[in-house]
Amino acid sequence: DAMVIQNPRYQVTQFGKPVTLSCSQTLNHNVMYWYQQKSSQAPKLLFHYYDKDFNNEADTPDNFQSRRPNTSFCFLDIRSPGLGDAAMYLCATSRDRVDTQYFGPGTRLTVL
């Protein structure tokens, strides 16, 4: 089945230690998104790629970076995680910006 895959499902890191989260998709969608979701809150968009075109949300901290080396993969890099960055990180894809977004299972990040 075509799907959105995120690895790892659970990630524990130490305060200030860089961490990379991975997302892959078999849907061949043009757009890939990264969201941050804290407990009992709605998902918050961090940035998205339309093909290779990177689009950063205005309030996304500089501590968060992203890479999309090819159509299938997208990475979220957190350069110096703080305690406030502990959250669920969701990857989503859509065929185009106006189409339905399909989410992966998420990566739960814990910062010690």
Next chain:
Amino acid sequence: EDQVTQSPEALRLQEGESSSLNCSYTVSGLRGLFWYRQDPGKGPEFLFTLYSAGEEKEKERLKATLTKKESFLHITAPKPEDSATYLCAVQAPDNAGNMLTFGGGTRLMVKP
């Protein structure tokens, strides 16, 4: 600025007790309204997209409807496995290139 408000924040039902969840929105030029289901610790699962007032969509015990100001998710004879958080999101051309604006969600608990 686009706004999405979901009510109630939490809803407890007995198995078989039908009810409705509300999603009120303020947006200039709605392109689409999306309903997702999210289980604890997992990514949102797509349920429905509605595009125009008067549109209805059904899936098993769920039925989504849309007016010019709000959408309802009707749950008929719910079962315990319907327990989840239901998220509503709107998409509009004026919102940074059709990005989704999410509501805060309704947490549904169905007791056997």
